[in-house]
Amino acid sequence: MKKIAVIYDLDQTILPTRSIPGDTFQPVFEAIKAANKGTVQETVLEKAFEELWRKSMEVVAQEYNFSQAMFDAGKNALIHTDYQLVLKPFDDFEVIKEIPSKRFLVTTGLSKLQQAKIDALFQPGDFEAVFIDDPYQENRLGKMTIFSQIAAQHQLTADQVWIVGDNPDAEIAAGNALGMKTVQILRPGIAKGDTALHVIHSFHELKSLIAQDG
Numbered sequence: 001m002k003k004i005a006v007i008y009d010l011d012q013t014i015l016p017t018r019s020i021p022g023d024t025f026q027p028v029f030e031a032i033k034a035a036n037k038g039t040v041q042e043t044v045l046e047k048a049f050e051e052l053w054r055k056s057m058e059v060v061a062q063e064y065n066f067s068q069a070m071f072d073a074g075k076n077a078l079i080h081t082d083y084q085l086v087l088k089p090f091d092d093f094e095v096i097k098e099i100p101s102k103r104f105l106v107t108t109g110l111s112k113l114q115q116a117k118i119d120a121l122f123q124p125g126d127f128e129a130v131f132i133d134d135p136y137q138e139n140r141l142g143k144m145t146i147f148s149q150i151a152a153q154h155q156l157t158a159d160q161v162w163i164v165g166d167n168p169d170a171e172i173a174a175g176n177a178l179g180m181k182t183v184q185i186l187r188p189g190i191a192k193g194d195t196a197l198h199v200i201h202s203f204h205e206l207k208s209l210i211a212q213d214g
Helices: 026-036 042-051 057-063 068-080 093-098 111-121 143-153 171-177 203-213
Strands: 005-008 102-108 129-133 161-165 181-185 198-200
Touching (some): 026 042, 026 068, 042 057, 057 068, 093 203, 102 143, 111 129, 143 161, 143 171, 161 171, 171 181, 198 203
Parallel strands (some): 005 161, 102 129, 181 198
16 A cells, blocks of 8 residues: 555544533633623524534634624633543544554644643554644644645655545645545534545545555
8 A cells, every 4th residue: 555644633523522521611601601792692602602612713703703802701711721621532533543544633723622632532652743723823834734744744745645524614625725635524413515525424434445545
């Protein structure tokens, strides 16, 4: 089999985000509610909170027209919450270790929160390297740049790199822009997009897909 790398997303790809304890984000929700001041209807705000389980604060704030005060309050609460997590990945996680490839993890979110998830889920050696794309970090690189740097560092051409994730507008879009092989994984509740090169439902399917390509 030819030399390849597989770059995985974390949330809703490896980690079922609703398995995170329900009170984890309560300080964030309460801070946003306190800053709301009637900007967003209560019923709409509850829908926004549902989205926050799998999307970044920036994306949800834009989609649901948060005021700057709401966004700042939520961001501040995210940063100052103490995350003590006990997590399990999707049941098929171990299958990725059976795929002959270099494995990388690239996840978007607040560094403190994403690192807590990573520490709770993984062991040394699970991935060649782990990258956090923090939207609050100055000089943020973004997923496209991170993907490109991984390929360059490991002397891989675009067709040797597979991008696996749930979000058509994030990792799938970045992978497509670079000419990499994109795979959308449809975990429960994830809507099928129309831009990924391949669509799967599990890492078992990914293993077969990559084997067929080799």
